[in-house]
Amino acid sequence: MEDYDYLFKIVLIGNAGVGKTCLVRRFTQGLFPPGQGATIGVDFMIKTVEIKGVKVKLQIWDTAGQERFRSITQSYYRSANALILTYDITCEDSFRCLPEWLREIEQYANNQVVTILVGNKIDLAEKREVHRQRAEEFAEAHSMLYLETSAKESDNVEKLFLDLACVLIREAKQNTLDNNESAPMPGEGKNINYLSCCNIN
Amino acid sequence: MDEVGSPAFRRSSAPASSSIRTETIESLTDLEDLERVYAQLCAEEVEVQKELKVLSGQQSTIETKMLALQRIGPNLQLIEGDATQLSGMINFTCSLAENVSSKVRQLDLTKKRLYQAIQRADDILDLKFCTDGVQTALRNNDYEQAAAHIHRYLSLDQSVIELSRQGGESTAVDASLALLQEAEVNLKALVTKRLEEAVATGDLPQVERFFKILPLLGLHEQGLAQFAKYLCSQLASKAEENLLLAMGSDLSDRRAPLIFADTLTLLLEGIARIIETHQPIVETYYGPGRLYTLLTHLQKECDAQAQKVVEKFIQQRDYCNKFQVVQSSMMRGVSVEKIEPRELDPVLCEVTLMNSRAELYLRFLKRRISADFEVADATATDSVIQEHQQCLERLLKDCKLSCTIQELIGYYIPMEEYYMRETVNKAVTMDTAEVGQLSSSMVDDVFYIVKKCISRALTSGNSDCVCAMINHAISVLETDFREVLVTKLRAGYPASTLQDLHRGVTSAVSLMQSSLQQGKIQSLGIESQEQAKTAYLVTLNNVQVCSENISTLKKNLESDCAKLFSQLAGSEHAQAKIDSCLSDLVNTSSKLKDLLQEGLQELSNTAIKPQVKPWISSFLSIAHNIEEEEFSEYEVNDPWVQQLVVQLEQLMAEFKAALSPIIYDTLTSLMTSLVAMELEKTIFKCTFSRLGGLQFDKELRSLVAYLSSVTSWTIRDKFARLTQIATILNLERVSEILDYWGPNSGPLTWRLTPAEVRQVLALRVDFRSEDIKRLRL
Ligand SMILES: Nc1nc2c(ncn2[C@@H]2O[C@H](COP(=O)(O)OP(=O)(O)OP(=O)(O)O)[C@@H](O)[C@H]2O)c(=O)[nH]1
Ligand SMILES: [Mg+2]
Numbered sequence: 016m017e018d019y020d021y022l023f024k025i026v027l028i029g030n031a032g033v034g035k036t037c038l039v040r041r042f043t044q045g046l047f048p049p050g051q052g053a054t055i056g057v058d059f060m061i062k063t064v065e066i067k068g069v070k071v072k073l074q075i076w077d078t079a080g081q082e083r084f085r086s087i088t089q090s091y092y093r094s095a096n097a098l099i100l101t102y103d104i105t106c107e108d109s110f111r112c113l114p115e116w117l118r119e120i121e122q123y124a125n126n127q128v129v130t131i132l133v134g135n136k137i138d139l140a141e142k143r144e145v146h147r148q149r150a151e152e153f154a155e156a157h158s159m160l161y162l163e164t165s166a167k168e169s170d171n172v173e174k175l176f177l178d179l180a181c182v183l184i185r186e187a188k189q190n191t192l193d194n195n196e197s198a199p200m201p202g203e204g205k206n207i208n209y210l211s212c213c214n215i216n
Numbered sequence: 217m218d219e220v221g222s223p224a225f226r227r228s229s230a231p232a233s234s235s236i237r238t239e240t241i242e243s244l245t246d247l248e249d250l251e252r253v254y255a256q257l258c259a260e261e262v263e264v265q266k267e268l269k270v271l272s273g274q275q276s277t278i279e280t281k282m283l284a285l286q287r288i289g290p291n292l293q294l295i296e297g298d299a300t301q302l303s304g305m306i307n308f309t310c311s312l313a314e315n316v317s318s319k320v321r322q323l324d325l326t327k328k329r330l331y332q333a334i335q336r337a338d339d340i341l342d343l344k345f346c347t348d349g350v351q352t353a354l355r356n357n358d359y360e361q362a363a364a365h366i367h368r369y370l371s372l373d374q375s376v377i378e379l380s381r382q383g384g385e386s387t388a389v390d391a392s393l394a395l396l397q398e399a400e401v402n403l404k405a406l407v408t409k410r411l412e413e414a415v416a417t418g419d420l421p422q423v424e425r426f427f428k429i430l431p432l433l434g435l436h437e438q439g440l441a442q443f444a445k446y447l448c449s450q451l452a453s454k455a456e457e458n459l460l461l462a463m464g465s466d467l468s469d470r471r472a473p474l475i476f477a478d479t480l481t482l483l484l485e486g487i488a489r490i491i492e493t494h495q496p497i498v499e500t501y502y503g504p505g506r507l508y509t510l511l512t513h514l515q516k517e518c519d520a521q522a523q524k525v526v527e528k529f530i531q532q533r534d535y536c537n538k539f540q541v542v543q544s545s546m547m548r549g550v551s552v553e554k555i556e557p558r559e560l561d562p563v564l565c566e567v568t569l570m571n572s573r574a575e576l577y578l579r580f581l582k583r584r585i586s587a588d589f590e591v592a593d594a595t596a597t598d599s600v601i602q603e604h605q606q607c608l609e610r611l612l613k614d615c616k617l618s619c620t621i622q623e624l625i626g627y628y629i630p631m632e633e634y635y636m637r638e639t640v641n642k643a644v645t646m647d648t649a650e651v652g653q654l655s656s657s658m659v660d661d662v663f664y665i666v667k668k669c670i671s672r673a674l675t676s677g678n679s680d681c682v683c684a685m686i687n688h689a690i691s692v693l694e695t696d697f698r699e700v701l702v703t704k705l706r707a708g709y710p711a712s713t714l715q716d717l718h719r720g721v722t723s724a725v726s727l728m729q730s731s732l733q734q735g736k737i738q739s740l741g742i743e744s745q746e747q748a749k750t751a752y753l754v755t756l757n758n759v760q761v762c763s764e765n766i767s768t769l770k771k772n773l774e775s776d777c778a779k780l781f782s783q784l785a786g787s788e789h790a791q792a793k794i795d796s797c798l799s800d801l802v803n804t805s806s807k808l809k810d811l812l813q814e815g816l817q818e819l820s821n822t823a824i825k826p827q828v829k830p831w832i833s834s835f836l837s838i839a840h841n842i843e844e845e846e847f848s849e850y851e852v853n854d855p856w857v858q859q860l861v862v863q864l865e866q867l868m869a870e871f872k873a874a875l876s877p878i879i880y881d882t883l884t885s886l887m888t889s890l891v892a893m894e895l896e897k898t899i900f901k902c903t904f905s906r907l908g909g910l911q912f913d914k915e916l917r918s919l920v921a922y923l924s925s926v927t928s929w930t931i932r933d934k935f936a937r938l939t940q941i942a943t944i945l946n947l948e949r950v951s952e953i954l955d956y957w958g959p960n961s962g963p964l965t966w967r968l969t970p971a972e973v974r975q976v977l978a979l980r981v982d983f984r985s986e987d988i989k990r991l992r993l
Contacts, residue, residue, distance in 0.1 A: 050606075055613065055622070056680030059793045074796065083622050086629040087680045090687035094800055122547075 023183045025176070026091050028116060029101035030109040031080030034135040037166035038101065039077045042176050054079040056087050057134055064180060071180045078207035097131065097179050104134040104149075104163065105142040110150070117157055129182055131160040133175060138165040160214035180212050220647035235260070339372050347392040350399040359407055359429055366400050374758045404433050411439070415446040418481040428501045436502055436582030437509065447490055451483075451514070455521040458482050459528060473562040476529035477569040483521050484577040487514060491584055505592025508585050508604070512611060515581075519616035522574075526620050529570070533563050539627045542634040557638040560631055564672060567628045574621040578612050583823035585611075622837075625681050630672075633688040636669040640692055644700050649750070654876050655757040662697055663765040667772070674776060682777065686797040692802045693766065698811065701762070704755040709822045710745045753874040756815050760879050763808040770801040816879065820886040824867065828887070831863050832894040834899055840908030841981050847907045857915040860921045864891070868926070884927040891923070892934045899941060903981050909945030916942050937967045944968075944976045950987040953977065957993060 041047055043060045058077040064071060073095050076095070078088035092098070100116055101142040104108040113132070120130060120185070132154040134145065147163065154161035164189040236253055244250050346365040353362035407429050413423035423446045430439030462479040471478055491507070498506055530536055554929050573651065589604045612618065643661035650657070666689045673685035777794045781787040838855045868887065872880050904912065916938055924931045932939075947953060953973065956964060968976065970993035977988045 052610075052613065056678075057683065059789070061794060083619065083626045084680075086626045090629070090633075090684040090691075093691050094687065138244045158642070 016204070019041055019070040021184060021187055022074065023096040023180065024074045024076065024091075024094055025097045025099060025179065026076045026078060026095040027099045027101060028088065028119070029099075029133075030103070030106075030112050030208045031108070033101045033103040033109050034166050035079065035080065035099075035101050036077050038133070038135060038164060038175070039075055039171055040098075041166045041169055043075065046181055047169075053081060054084075056084055057091065059061065062176075064177060066177065066180055069184060071184065073176065073180060075176075076134065088120055089119065089123050092120065092128075093125055095124060095128055096183055098124060099131055099133055099175070099179070101133045102145070103136050104145050104150075105136050105139045107144040110134075110145045110153075111203045113153065127186070129160075129179065129186065131156075131162060131175070131179060132155075134161075134163040136165060136167070136169045137163045137170060140188075194195040238400060244462070289498050306654045328382065332484050340349065342368060342372065342860060343396070347395045347399075350396065350403070354399065354403065359403070359410070359426070362403050363407065363429045363432040366403055369396050369400070370434060404435060407433065408435065408438060408442075411442045415442050415449070418449065419448070420446075424497065428497070436506065440498070440502065440506060440509050441513060443494075444510050447494070447514060448517035451486060451490070451517050452521060454486055455483050455524070462525075463528065464709065474569060476532070476565050477573065480522060480525045480570050481573045483518065484573055487518055488577065488580055490514070491580075495584070495588075499588070503592070504588055505604075507588040508607060508611070511581060511585060515615050515617070517622075522617045523620060525984040526570075526624065529566070533566070535563060535567075535624075535627065538563065539631060542631050546630065546634055546637075549882040554632075557635045557642070560635050564628060564632055564635060567624050568672050568676040568681075571621050571625055571628075571678055571681070572621055574617060575677040578615075578618065582608065582612055598627045615946070625676065625678055628676075629681060629688075632669055632673060632685060636665060636685075636688060637696060639665045639691055640697060644697070649754045652873070654754070655761045656754050657759045658700075659758045659765065659968075662693075663762075663769060664692065667769060670773060671776070674773075674780060677780070679781065679787075679793055683793050683797045686773070686794070687800075690797075690800050690804055692784060693762075694807060697762075698804075698807065701759050701808075701811065704751065704905070705759075705811070706816065707748065707752070709752040709819050710748045711822050711826065736789065750874065752815075752819070753871070756812060756819070756879055757876050759808050759812045759815065759876075760876055763812065765804045766801050766808070770798055770805075773798055812879065813882075816883050816886060819871075819883065820890060823871075824883075824887050825890055827867055828890055829894055830862070831860055833898050835895070835898050840902055840904045840911055842905055842908050842911065844907065847911060850911055855916045858920065863903070864922075865926075881928055885929040888923045888927060888929070888931055889934055891919070892938060895919075896938055896941070899938070900975065904945050904979050905981055906946075906948070909942070909947075909980065913946050940964075940966065940968055941976050944973060945980060947977075947980075950977060950983050953991065953993075 027039060029035055031053060036058065037047060038050055039058070039060055040051075054077060056079055060075045060077065062075065063072045065071070076091050078084065078091065098118070098120060101114065102113060104110075109208065110156045118154075120128070132150065134147070134150050137143075150163075151161050160178070160182070162171055162175050164175055166172060236256060241253060244253060346369045349365040350362050353359070353365060407426050407574075411423065411426035411430065413419075414426060423443065427439055427443045430436070430442075457478050462475045464476055465472060469475075488854065495507060498510060538555060538560065541553050542560075545554050585608050588609070589601075593601050593604060640662050643658045643665060645658050646661075647658035649655075670682065670685050670689055673682045676682070703975075745986070774795070777791065777798075781791050781794070835856055842850070864887070868880075868884065871883055875883065899912070902908075916935070919936050920931055920939075923935075944953065954960065957966070957973075966973075973993060974988050974991065977983050977991075978985065
């Protein structure tokens, strides 16, 4: 037996330099890496957390924001359970690119994916360029969760991943419930109906 | 000695020599007691006498030993005297040694000072010698000699020179110094200029000559920069030549489709060769740890030249345009312009080859520079080592070559994905099922394609590229290809109306015959129906082969990746990433298994259930409320079960021939469940006599025996309820059930509820309902 109850794939996306790698390393290793270089391709980390006695294994894929890695990172969307779309609150540009990222999500991710918008670097409050309210409205308009973080000061980083894990657990439970309801004959094989026309995919 | 003395000693210290005290004796009045005590005392006396004898026997031994001891006495006195004498001597020697060593220390100090004095004198002499030497060497254009003198001067202890100037010879030294400093400046300028000239004219011997001189003058950076400049110009001219050759090469040549990869390879190999050739001279004249500096210069040229090759590649192969067409046709699905996937084959191979060469080269750089730093940093602090490490990482990560190649791979991935999807689609359209084959061509074709694409990605040596292609492959298999299988299954297995008409006539031949009699249209209908059936069964086999193929694919890729990445340093991370991506294939495989299960259920519902149901319900027309006579009659002429077995056998024969053994087995299991379920329903509609119950028990046994023989699944469990029903129907009296029920059930686990037991009992015509009601279950 594996030593977890749920396994979720979380993929971080967003412009280069917004702090994706720092968020992941803060969460998985508890540190803020000095002089963190740009990510090449995709990085991969695992952390298992326990939420109310439920063991959740988080498989975290930290993608490179630079344009030339886009086709590599796109291949990870489809199987992602959650996406963390990150921008930098001190960088208007990274916020203005969000619609472009949403298009990517629309195109490549599965439609059950949970997306959370994250505004990072709130420790640099004096350099803030994107107001919280603006971001919240944007997130709401695109039915995303929203959270502001600081990988440097470890603000909300733990919360980000744990909240996400909670949402994913809830959705997973809901899914198994739905499947059981539609089960024609319990006990005979799996309960997912691929052949009935109303239920493709 | 001790051994002899101790027993005696121990004995004398015993509390009393007798176990009986005098007072005790005096208080005795009874004769009997007295006699007993007396006897005891006598015994003790004997004991004591024995001991005394032993002790007096030891006397002579002890006396001998005493004598020996007395003889040793005088010797001991002698030893004491000797020891005192020795101690005196040691004291004396000690103070003598102290005395001498302090003198030696003084001598040592003097000697050291003397040496220093000589060194200083030497240095001053050297200074003079150098001054003279430099002049002469410069006059003779002997730069090596001149540089050697300057080097000697530069390596002199500056504090000594300072001291000398304060000493008596200050003026002489000052003059020498001034001359030397002037000579140093001149020589530096001169040598640098000559090196530049040599570099400009590409005069290798001269370049090497002055390159060796510069570090003697402390001009390491300049020396390396100039040398690199020379190497770069060599590199550039060779690279341009190669690129021109490539452009003009014969298109029919075998290597023509890979010509740009080959050109890039030549460039990178050229640099590797330069490093091989020139590292020794750099290390000899500049010391270890300088390779990094040299390569930062060289890498710039490498980047520029690689860029040119890549640009030509993009231009000649129409790389970006191809990408654009692919991109737009994947976005919109059907586009006006479409690329034949076969056309992409060569360019995809070439790109992965280019990437693999670049990776190889960068790994080579890393290995060489690391090793060079390692030698230089043997005694360095951790922070210096780390700093060097970071410099190296940055050089490799940020160089233009890396970025360019990453860009190429960025375009490669969608094109490879397109290639995979389109070719898979083609394999699906060209799907054919050979007669006699259980599955059709597309399953193996599709996996061949997927394997080919991922293997090609693997040749790039770029783990992210491999992961991306694994992800896409999973997507193709799990959505596109699975959808194909789902659609085929959704077409369904045709319900056999004809078979219903000609119930019992199920062999294909007789079907054909009977249909031929009914005219052409009907036979056409049958043909297409047969096709649909075959298609359905083939698809079921396909689904199963697919889920097996996926497992094989995963295993093969795992070992391929392990082979490729295991030799690389720091590859555990890449390996973990790939493994994680590959593990998603397990999901894909289990989704197909679910699909198979569902397809089989569907088959059972449409092709087995409608047939089996009437066969089973024909049981109703066989009376089981029977007497002796009928029972014997049944024994001779089996009324039902043998016919059923034959029918089932015929029904399943078609599937047995057309399905793979594993699937057929699962289908048989579904069939047996169905038989059990239907039979149970039927039984409750019958009535039984005692002998009828016995008859049913016989029939059930035959049926279970037959079904057990045709499947590897266990039948007993599925027929447990029926078996128990048969048991009940076989009872003599109603109350006999209690012998099997509750505490008497023994190993038997009842699958029937008490209500059901009553229901079964009620099927017996000879059981009175009051008896049944009265039962306490
Ligand atoms: N002040 C502050 N700086 C941060 C924070 N998070 C990241 N940074 C800095 O932002 C820079 C980029 O961080 P990364 O984590 O490498 O950014 P990234 O999103 O992973 O970038 P790519 O890998 O290129 O996509 C680094 O210099 C970090 O030190 C934060 O919370 N506060
Ligand atoms: Mg990063």
